[in-house]
Amino acid sequence: MxxxxxxxxxxxxxxxxxxxxxxxxxxxxxxxTQAVQVGDEAIDFQLETLNGDSIQLSEVNSEKGVILNFWGTWCKPCREEMPDMNRIYNEGHENYEIIAINVSEDEQQINQFLSSLDEELDFPIALDRNRDVTKAYQVGPLPTTIAINKDGVVVDKKEYQLTVDDIYNFVEQSTSE
CATH class of the missing domain: 1.20.5 (Single alpha-helices involved in coiled-coils or other helix-helix interfaces)
Known part of the structure:
Protein backbone atom coordinates (compact mmCIF):
# COMPACT_ATOMS: atom_id res chain seq x y z
CA MET A 1 0.00 0.00 0.00
CA THR A 33 -33.70 10.38 30.96
CA GLN A 34 -32.29 10.43 34.44
CA ALA A 35 -32.06 7.75 37.05
CA VAL A 36 -34.72 7.76 39.74
CA GLN A 37 -33.15 9.56 42.67
CA VAL A 38 -33.96 9.96 46.35
CA GLY A 39 -36.76 12.51 46.62
CA ASP A 40 -38.37 11.55 43.29
CA GLU A 41 -41.88 10.15 43.08
CA ALA A 42 -41.89 6.39 42.53
CA ILE A 43 -42.83 5.21 39.04
CA ASP A 44 -45.90 2.99 39.11
CA PHE A 45 -45.79 -0.44 37.46
CA GLN A 46 -47.65 -3.71 37.29
CA LEU A 47 -45.82 -7.04 37.01
CA GLU A 48 -46.71 -10.69 37.15
CA THR A 49 -45.31 -12.58 40.13
CA LEU A 50 -43.65 -15.97 40.02
CA ASN A 51 -46.82 -17.60 41.39
CA GLY A 52 -48.95 -16.06 38.62
CA ASP A 53 -50.51 -13.19 40.56
CA SER A 54 -50.32 -9.57 39.51
CA ILE A 55 -48.67 -6.94 41.67
CA GLN A 56 -49.05 -3.19 41.16
CA LEU A 57 -46.82 -0.78 43.04
CA SER A 58 -49.50 1.88 43.58
CA GLU A 59 -51.88 -0.66 45.16
CA VAL A 60 -49.26 -1.98 47.57
CA ASN A 61 -47.90 1.51 48.26
CA SER A 62 -51.35 2.92 49.10
CA GLU A 63 -51.17 1.12 52.45
CA LYS A 64 -47.50 0.34 53.03
CA GLY A 65 -43.98 1.44 52.38
CA VAL A 66 -42.28 -0.63 49.68
CA ILE A 67 -38.77 -1.94 49.20
CA LEU A 68 -37.92 -2.84 45.60
CA ASN A 69 -35.00 -5.23 45.24
CA PHE A 70 -33.76 -5.70 41.66
CA TRP A 71 -31.81 -8.95 41.32
CA GLY A 72 -30.58 -11.71 39.01
CA THR A 73 -29.93 -15.42 39.51
CA TRP A 74 -26.29 -15.06 38.44
CA CYS A 75 -25.68 -12.29 41.01
CA LYS A 76 -23.72 -13.59 44.02
CA PRO A 77 -24.43 -10.51 46.21
CA CYS A 78 -28.15 -10.98 45.45
CA ARG A 79 -27.94 -14.57 46.68
CA GLU A 80 -26.15 -13.47 49.84
CA GLU A 81 -28.56 -10.65 50.81
CA MET A 82 -31.85 -12.49 50.16
CA PRO A 83 -31.81 -14.74 53.26
CA ASP A 84 -31.21 -11.66 55.48
CA MET A 85 -34.07 -9.83 53.76
CA ASN A 86 -36.33 -12.83 54.28
CA ARG A 87 -35.49 -13.14 57.99
CA ILE A 88 -36.16 -9.44 58.57
CA TYR A 89 -39.36 -9.63 56.48
CA ASN A 90 -40.58 -12.51 58.65
CA GLU A 91 -40.02 -10.49 61.83
CA GLY A 92 -43.09 -8.52 60.74
CA HIS A 93 -44.01 -6.60 57.62
CA GLU A 94 -47.35 -5.04 58.51
CA ASN A 95 -46.14 -1.57 57.48
CA TYR A 96 -43.99 -2.43 54.46
CA GLU A 97 -43.65 -4.88 51.59
CA ILE A 98 -40.55 -6.21 49.86
CA ILE A 99 -40.91 -6.87 46.15
CA ALA A 100 -37.98 -8.78 44.66
CA ILE A 101 -37.90 -7.89 40.96
CA ASN A 102 -36.06 -10.38 38.81
CA VAL A 103 -34.49 -8.73 35.78
CA SER A 104 -35.51 -10.58 32.58
CA GLU A 105 -34.74 -14.20 33.38
CA ASP A 106 -36.95 -17.18 32.68
CA GLU A 107 -38.95 -18.95 35.34
CA GLN A 108 -36.84 -22.12 35.18
CA GLN A 109 -33.67 -20.16 36.07
CA ILE A 110 -35.48 -18.36 38.88
CA ASN A 111 -36.96 -21.57 40.32
CA GLN A 112 -33.54 -23.27 40.23
CA PHE A 113 -32.04 -20.28 42.03
CA LEU A 114 -34.79 -20.24 44.67
CA SER A 115 -34.58 -23.99 45.27
CA SER A 116 -30.83 -23.66 45.87
CA LEU A 117 -31.42 -21.26 48.78
CA ASP A 118 -31.49 -22.68 52.32
CA GLU A 119 -34.98 -21.33 52.98
CA GLU A 120 -38.05 -20.41 50.98
CA LEU A 121 -38.53 -16.69 50.37
CA ASP A 122 -41.79 -15.30 51.71
CA PHE A 123 -41.93 -11.98 49.88
CA PRO A 124 -43.26 -11.69 46.32
CA ILE A 125 -40.96 -12.35 43.36
CA ALA A 126 -41.98 -10.11 40.44
CA LEU A 127 -40.93 -10.86 36.87
CA ASP A 128 -39.62 -7.93 34.82
CA ARG A 129 -39.47 -9.99 31.64
CA ASN A 130 -38.98 -7.07 29.24
CA ARG A 131 -36.90 -4.96 31.64
CA ASP A 132 -39.54 -2.20 31.48
CA VAL A 133 -39.43 -1.51 35.22
CA THR A 134 -35.65 -1.89 35.32
CA LYS A 135 -35.37 0.71 32.56
CA ALA A 136 -37.96 3.02 34.15
CA TYR A 137 -35.94 3.06 37.38
CA GLN A 138 -32.66 3.26 35.44
CA VAL A 139 -31.24 0.30 37.37
CA GLY A 140 -27.61 -0.40 36.58
CA PRO A 141 -25.70 -2.85 38.74
CA LEU A 142 -27.41 -5.68 40.58
CA PRO A 143 -28.48 -5.81 43.27
CA THR A 144 -30.12 -2.40 43.40
CA THR A 145 -32.56 -1.71 46.21
CA ILE A 146 -34.98 1.20 46.40
CA ALA A 147 -37.05 2.24 49.43
CA ILE A 148 -40.36 4.02 48.80
CA ASN A 149 -42.25 5.58 51.69
CA LYS A 150 -46.04 5.51 52.18
CA ASP A 151 -46.34 8.80 50.28
CA GLY A 152 -44.87 7.18 47.15
CA VAL A 153 -41.53 9.00 47.38
CA VAL A 154 -38.16 7.30 46.88
CA VAL A 155 -36.37 7.70 50.20
CA ASP A 156 -33.27 5.56 49.65
CA LYS A 157 -31.43 3.79 46.84
CA LYS A 158 -28.39 1.54 47.07
CA GLU A 159 -26.56 -0.16 44.22
CA TYR A 160 -24.75 -2.84 46.18
CA GLN A 161 -25.34 -5.81 48.48
CA LEU A 162 -27.22 -4.71 51.59
CA THR A 163 -26.01 -5.56 55.07
CA VAL A 164 -28.48 -6.46 57.82
CA ASP A 165 -28.19 -2.87 59.11
CA ASP A 166 -28.90 -1.54 55.61
CA ILE A 167 -32.05 -3.69 55.38
CA TYR A 168 -33.29 -2.42 58.76
CA ASN A 169 -32.62 1.15 57.58
CA PHE A 170 -34.60 0.50 54.40
CA VAL A 171 -37.50 -0.84 56.47
CA GLU A 172 -37.37 2.21 58.76
CA GLN A 173 -37.24 4.65 55.85
CA SER A 174 -39.99 2.95 53.87
CA THR A 175 -42.33 3.07 56.87
CA SER A 176 -41.59 6.68 57.79
CA GLU A 177 -44.23 9.32 57.12
Whole structure:
Protein backbone atom coordinates (compact mmCIF):
# COMPACT_ATOMS: atom_id res chain seq x y z
CA MET A 1 0.00 0.00 0.00
CA UNK A 2 1.33 3.43 -0.87
CA UNK A 3 2.26 5.89 1.85
CA UNK A 4 -0.35 8.41 0.66
CA UNK A 5 -3.11 5.82 0.74
CA UNK A 6 -2.11 4.76 4.28
CA UNK A 7 -2.16 8.38 5.47
CA UNK A 8 -5.61 8.97 3.96
CA UNK A 9 -6.85 5.75 5.58
CA UNK A 10 -5.42 6.77 8.99
CA UNK A 11 -6.98 10.23 8.81
CA UNK A 12 -10.32 8.69 7.80
CA UNK A 13 -10.24 6.28 10.75
CA UNK A 14 -9.26 9.01 13.20
CA UNK A 15 -12.03 11.28 11.90
CA UNK A 16 -14.60 8.48 12.12
CA UNK A 17 -13.65 7.62 15.70
CA UNK A 18 -13.68 11.31 16.69
CA UNK A 19 -17.12 11.85 15.15
CA UNK A 20 -18.53 8.72 16.83
CA UNK A 21 -17.13 9.77 20.22
CA UNK A 22 -18.54 13.25 19.78
CA UNK A 23 -21.98 11.91 18.89
CA UNK A 24 -21.94 9.53 21.85
CA UNK A 25 -21.04 12.33 24.26
CA UNK A 26 -23.64 14.65 22.76
CA UNK A 27 -26.43 12.06 23.07
CA UNK A 28 -25.44 11.21 26.65
CA UNK A 29 -25.23 14.83 27.76
CA UNK A 30 -28.46 15.93 26.10
CA UNK A 31 -30.55 12.92 27.13
CA UNK A 32 -33.60 13.75 29.26
CA THR A 33 -33.70 10.38 30.96
CA GLN A 34 -32.29 10.43 34.44
CA ALA A 35 -32.06 7.75 37.05
CA VAL A 36 -34.72 7.76 39.74
CA GLN A 37 -33.15 9.56 42.67
CA VAL A 38 -33.96 9.96 46.35
CA GLY A 39 -36.76 12.51 46.62
CA ASP A 40 -38.37 11.55 43.29
CA GLU A 41 -41.88 10.15 43.08
CA ALA A 42 -41.89 6.39 42.53
CA ILE A 43 -42.83 5.21 39.04
CA ASP A 44 -45.90 2.99 39.11
CA PHE A 45 -45.79 -0.44 37.46
CA GLN A 46 -47.65 -3.71 37.29
CA LEU A 47 -45.82 -7.04 37.01
CA GLU A 48 -46.71 -10.69 37.15
CA THR A 49 -45.31 -12.58 40.13
CA LEU A 50 -43.65 -15.97 40.02
CA ASN A 51 -46.82 -17.60 41.39
CA GLY A 52 -48.95 -16.06 38.62
CA ASP A 53 -50.51 -13.19 40.56
CA SER A 54 -50.32 -9.57 39.51
CA ILE A 55 -48.67 -6.94 41.67
CA GLN A 56 -49.05 -3.19 41.16
CA LEU A 57 -46.82 -0.78 43.04
CA SER A 58 -49.50 1.88 43.58
CA GLU A 59 -51.88 -0.66 45.16
CA VAL A 60 -49.26 -1.98 47.57
CA ASN A 61 -47.90 1.51 48.26
CA SER A 62 -51.35 2.92 49.10
CA GLU A 63 -51.17 1.12 52.45
CA LYS A 64 -47.50 0.34 53.03
CA GLY A 65 -43.98 1.44 52.38
CA VAL A 66 -42.28 -0.63 49.68
CA ILE A 67 -38.77 -1.94 49.20
CA LEU A 68 -37.92 -2.84 45.60
CA ASN A 69 -35.00 -5.23 45.24
CA PHE A 70 -33.76 -5.70 41.66
CA TRP A 71 -31.81 -8.95 41.32
CA GLY A 72 -30.58 -11.71 39.01
CA THR A 73 -29.93 -15.42 39.51
CA TRP A 74 -26.29 -15.06 38.44
CA CYS A 75 -25.68 -12.29 41.01
CA LYS A 76 -23.72 -13.59 44.02
CA PRO A 77 -24.43 -10.51 46.21
CA CYS A 78 -28.15 -10.98 45.45
CA ARG A 79 -27.94 -14.57 46.68
CA GLU A 80 -26.15 -13.47 49.84
CA GLU A 81 -28.56 -10.65 50.81
CA MET A 82 -31.85 -12.49 50.16
CA PRO A 83 -31.81 -14.74 53.26
CA ASP A 84 -31.21 -11.66 55.48
CA MET A 85 -34.07 -9.83 53.76
CA ASN A 86 -36.33 -12.83 54.28
CA ARG A 87 -35.49 -13.14 57.99
CA ILE A 88 -36.16 -9.44 58.57
CA TYR A 89 -39.36 -9.63 56.48
CA ASN A 90 -40.58 -12.51 58.65
CA GLU A 91 -40.02 -10.49 61.83
CA GLY A 92 -43.09 -8.52 60.74
CA HIS A 93 -44.01 -6.60 57.62
CA GLU A 94 -47.35 -5.04 58.51
CA ASN A 95 -46.14 -1.57 57.48
CA TYR A 96 -43.99 -2.43 54.46
CA GLU A 97 -43.65 -4.88 51.59
CA ILE A 98 -40.55 -6.21 49.86
CA ILE A 99 -40.91 -6.87 46.15
CA ALA A 100 -37.98 -8.78 44.66
CA ILE A 101 -37.90 -7.89 40.96
CA ASN A 102 -36.06 -10.38 38.81
CA VAL A 103 -34.49 -8.73 35.78
CA SER A 104 -35.51 -10.58 32.58
CA GLU A 105 -34.74 -14.20 33.38
CA ASP A 106 -36.95 -17.18 32.68
CA GLU A 107 -38.95 -18.95 35.34
CA GLN A 108 -36.84 -22.12 35.18
CA GLN A 109 -33.67 -20.16 36.07
CA ILE A 110 -35.48 -18.36 38.88
CA ASN A 111 -36.96 -21.57 40.32
CA GLN A 112 -33.54 -23.27 40.23
CA PHE A 113 -32.04 -20.28 42.03
CA LEU A 114 -34.79 -20.24 44.67
CA SER A 115 -34.58 -23.99 45.27
CA SER A 116 -30.83 -23.66 45.87
CA LEU A 117 -31.42 -21.26 48.78
CA ASP A 118 -31.49 -22.68 52.32
CA GLU A 119 -34.98 -21.33 52.98
CA GLU A 120 -38.05 -20.41 50.98
CA LEU A 121 -38.53 -16.69 50.37
CA ASP A 122 -41.79 -15.30 51.71
CA PHE A 123 -41.93 -11.98 49.88
CA PRO A 124 -43.26 -11.69 46.32
CA ILE A 125 -40.96 -12.35 43.36
CA ALA A 126 -41.98 -10.11 40.44
CA LEU A 127 -40.93 -10.86 36.87
CA ASP A 128 -39.62 -7.93 34.82
CA ARG A 129 -39.47 -9.99 31.64
CA ASN A 130 -38.98 -7.07 29.24
CA ARG A 131 -36.90 -4.96 31.64
CA ASP A 132 -39.54 -2.20 31.48
CA VAL A 133 -39.43 -1.51 35.22
CA THR A 134 -35.65 -1.89 35.32
CA LYS A 135 -35.37 0.71 32.56
CA ALA A 136 -37.96 3.02 34.15
CA TYR A 137 -35.94 3.06 37.38
CA GLN A 138 -32.66 3.26 35.44
CA VAL A 139 -31.24 0.30 37.37
CA GLY A 140 -27.61 -0.40 36.58
CA PRO A 141 -25.70 -2.85 38.74
CA LEU A 142 -27.41 -5.68 40.58
CA PRO A 143 -28.48 -5.81 43.27
CA THR A 144 -30.12 -2.40 43.40
CA THR A 145 -32.56 -1.71 46.21
CA ILE A 146 -34.98 1.20 46.40
CA ALA A 147 -37.05 2.24 49.43
CA ILE A 148 -40.36 4.02 48.80
CA ASN A 149 -42.25 5.58 51.69
CA LYS A 150 -46.04 5.51 52.18
CA ASP A 151 -46.34 8.80 50.28
CA GLY A 152 -44.87 7.18 47.15
CA VAL A 153 -41.53 9.00 47.38
CA VAL A 154 -38.16 7.30 46.88
CA VAL A 155 -36.37 7.70 50.20
CA ASP A 156 -33.27 5.56 49.65
CA LYS A 157 -31.43 3.79 46.84
CA LYS A 158 -28.39 1.54 47.07
CA GLU A 159 -26.56 -0.16 44.22
CA TYR A 160 -24.75 -2.84 46.18
CA GLN A 161 -25.34 -5.81 48.48
CA LEU A 162 -27.22 -4.71 51.59
CA THR A 163 -26.01 -5.56 55.07
CA VAL A 164 -28.48 -6.46 57.82
CA ASP A 165 -28.19 -2.87 59.11
CA ASP A 166 -28.90 -1.54 55.61
CA ILE A 167 -32.05 -3.69 55.38
CA TYR A 168 -33.29 -2.42 58.76
CA ASN A 169 -32.62 1.15 57.58
CA PHE A 170 -34.60 0.50 54.40
CA VAL A 171 -37.50 -0.84 56.47
CA GLU A 172 -37.37 2.21 58.76
CA GLN A 173 -37.24 4.65 55.85
CA SER A 174 -39.99 2.95 53.87
CA THR A 175 -42.33 3.07 56.87
CA SER A 176 -41.59 6.68 57.79
CA GLU A 177 -44.23 9.32 57.12
Missing amino acids: KKTTRNILRVGIILSVTILLGLTLWFNLTSD
